[in-house]
Amino acid sequence: MTLVPTLSTDLGLPVTGLGAGTPGRGRIVLVGAGPGARDLLTLRALRHLQEADVIFYDRLVEADVLDLARPGAERVFVGKHVGAHAWPQGQINAIIVAEARKGRRVVRLKSGDPGIFGRAGEELEVARAAGIPVELVPGITAASAAAAALGRSLTERGQSDTLVLTTGTGAADNPLPDCVRHAAPGTTIAFYMAVGQAPRITAGLLARGMPPGLEVQIAVEVEKSSQRLLRCPLGELATVLARNGVKGCALILATWPSQRPATTAGDTIDEERGSAPHLSQDPGQEGAMAQKVVA
Amino acid sequence: MTLVPTLSTDLGLPVTGLGAGTPGRGRIVLVGAGPGARDLLTLRALRHLQEADVIFYDRLVEADVLDLARPGAERVFVGKHVGAHAWPQGQINAIIVAEARKGRRVVRLKSGDPGIFGRAGEELEVARAAGIPVELVPGITAASAAAAALGRSLTERGQSDTLVLTTGTGAADNPLPDCVRHAAPGTTIAFYMAVGQAPRITAGLLARGMPPGLEVQIAVEVEKSSQRLLRCPLGELATVLARNGVKGCALILATWPSQRPATTAGDTIDEERGSAPHLSQDPGQEGAMAQKVVA
Numbered sequence: 001m002t003l004v005p006t007l008s009t010d011l012g013l014p015v016t017g018l019g020a021g022t023p024g025r026g027r028i029v030l031v032g033a034g035p036g037a038r039d040l041l042t043l044r045a046l047r048h049l050q051e052a053d054v055i056f057y058d059r060l061v062e063a064d065v066l067d068l069a070r071p072g073a074e075r076v077f078v079g080k081h082v083g084a085h086a087w088p089q090g091q092i093n094a095i096i097v098a099e100a101r102k103g104r105r106v107v108r109l110k111s112g113d114p115g116i117f118g119r120a121g122e123e124l125e126v127a128r129a130a131g132i133p134v135e136l137v138p139g140i141t142a143a144s145a146a147a148a149a150l151g152r153s154l155t156e157r158g159q160s161d162t163l164v165l166t167t168g169t170g171a172a173d174n175p176l177p178d179c180v181r182h183a184a185p186g187t188t189i190a191f192y193m194a195v196g197q198a199p200r201i202t203a204g205l206l207a208r209g210m211p212p213g214l215e216v217q218i219a220v221e222v223e224k225s226s227q228r229l230l231r232c233p234l235g236e237l238a239t240v241l242a243r244n245g246v247k248g249c250a251l252i253l254a255t256w257p258s259q260r261p262a263t264t265a266g267d268t269i270d271e272e273r274g275s276a277p278h279l280s281q282d283p284g285q286e287g288a289m290a291q292k293v294v295a
Numbered sequence: 296m297t298l299v300p301t302l303s304t305d306l307g308l309p310v311t312g313l314g315a316g317t318p319g320r321g322r323i324v325l326v327g328a329g330p331g332a333r334d335l336l337t338l339r340a341l342r343h344l345q346e347a348d349v350i351f352y353d354r355l356v357e358a359d360v361l362d363l364a365r366p367g368a369e370r371v372f373v374g375k376h377v378g379a380h381a382w383p384q385g386q387i388n389a390i391i392v393a394e395a396r397k398g399r400r401v402v403r404l405k406s407g408d409p410g411i412f413g414r415a416g417e418e419l420e421v422a423r424a425a426g427i428p429v430e431l432v433p434g435i436t437a438a439s440a441a442a443a444a445l446g447r448s449l450t451e452r453g454q455s456d457t458l459v460l461t462t463g464t465g466a467a468d469n470p471l472p473d474c475v476r477h478a479a480p481g482t483t484i485a486f487y488m489a490v491g492q493a494p495r496i497t498a499g500l501l502a503r504g505m506p507p508g509l510e511v512q513i514a515v516e517v518e519k520s521s522q523r524l525l526r527c528p529l530g531e532l533a534t535v536l537a538r539n540g541v542k543g544c545a546l547i548l549a550t551w552p553s554q555r556p557a558t559t560a561g562d563t564i565d566e567e568r569g570s571a572p573h574l575s576q577d578p579g580q581e582g583a584m585a586q587k588v589v590a
Binding site for chain 2: 032034037038040041042043044046047113114116117118119122124134135136137138139140141144145147148151152153154155156157161162163164165166167169178179181182184186
């Protein structure tokens with residue numbers, strides 16, 4: 001018996017908001033759901049789910065996150081699944097305001113942390129323009145979850161004192177992604193939603209002087225049941241992503257250490273990392289350096 | 296009645312680890328406690344607190360976080376309070392391994408996210424070297440909590456597509472902190488533990504071309520009962536920190552937008568932000584642009 005099933009099934013919390021809501025108490029709460037597994041929700045996020053009259057939710061990785069909500073809460077999917085109905089941002093903005101104006105307690109449930117690549121700014125703005133109380137509940141962002149799943153730290157005293165979170169995109173007329181200029185010894189870069197940009201990013205990082213043999217780690221669908229963890233030298237990133245069919249929801253981590261001598265092309269990757277409990281050689285990838293999580 | 300008191304007082308979870316532990320089941324879990332408020336713990340963190348035989352904890356902002364642990368768990372403070380006993384890192388490394396070797400379930404509870412400026416790397420390394428199973432549980436990092444408290448996003452489509460987390464330190468022989476080179480239009484920088492470095496950081500950012508009138512926000516003791524939120528132009532950062540007696544635990548946020556025209560020295564700060572529910576003019580700071588949270 002663990003806590004999480006208890007919470008989801010029989011906590012017996014008071015039901016505080018039935019029906020159409022009470023004028024004047026309407027509010028909007030942008031809630032970070034974390035990367036997917038429902039036990040990475042915070043207690044604060046849970047409380048808001050249990051107080052909500054209506055929940056507008058993104059592509060939430062593990063569907064049972066919504067089971068934590070108050071049974072009477074209305075649940076509306078507004079996310080972007082492949083092939084599924086997706087709401088334009090303007091329509092989301094309009095409906096959360098309209099619902100709060102009715103006096104309903106609106107939860108806008110977003111993957112990760114709403115403040116990091118979560119487009120929270122637009123929803124905060126429309127709520128404030130409408131005079132509706134709005135609150136943000138932070139969530140575990142994908143870089144933190146990916147590092148934890150990989151069993152590594154994102155910063156390391158004397159080796160990597162700066163962490164850069166970026167999407168790896170840039171102006172179309174720029175031959176290199178804007179983020180490339182952040183690559184330097186002493187820095188860890190976490191690339192969000194950047195799989196499609198991988199060839200361009202790799203070229204940019206190599207042009208910046210990042211060693212092609214440097215280890216890069218990839219957390220695919222982190223904290224979802226489909227989670228996979230891969231690693232390879234920077235120079236093979238695009239190949240490894242393609243060979244493993246990685247698309248969409250993946251986080252790429254690259255640490256360029258400041259102190260230890262940089263590895264160079266052709267160097268063997270430090271295999272000590274492979275002793276981490278989460279990683280092992282992928283038997284389906286003989287000869288490749290990519291590794292997968294053990295199911 | 297809210298969920299959190301329920302969890303802390305009468306959940307009645309099974310007590311699974313009394314006494315000296317069972318040989319062979321010893322393990323170490325590095326658990327992120329988030330920024331301070333106990334309702335920003337994740338459900339996973341809570342579960343580990345409730346399964347622990349012994350908990351080694353850092354300076355934890357709200358002491359009642361530990362009330363969430365299993366009543367029978369041993370609690371050992373190893374943090375660095377001003378004037379309080381502090382353990383050297385080597386001693387912490389040694390004792391967590393020794394306790395896990397006895398078969399005890401060790402929780403190492405750290406503020407924020409253990410993977411971001413949390414020295415998780417060293418503890419992971421000693422655990423692995425000793426052959427002890429070790430796991431990381433991510434936590435809400437201070438930048439996410441600060442942004443949520445300030446009611447703002449850390450990224451903004453088209454304005455700030457990259458987020459840099461840094462401590463603002465650098466080699467002693469370098470006149471500028473290493474992080475300064477990350478300052479550029481389109482970037483938000485979050486400075487951790489950088490209050491003492493503020494004059495040096497400000498000089499570096501200004502030298503880099505960041506406009507002195509750009510708004511900087513400061514979250515002091517975020518998500519603790521002593522939380523204060525301040526804002527001021529970049530050029531006044533050091534003065535405002537000193538005037539408000541800000542020391543130690545504060546996060547500084549600076550967004551240099553890529554699209555809108557940069558503000559310049561002497562410009563009035565956009566007062567629209569003041570309409571956020573958390574911020575209001577500080578009556579004790581007439582003439583200053585610093586603002587405080589409303590208690």
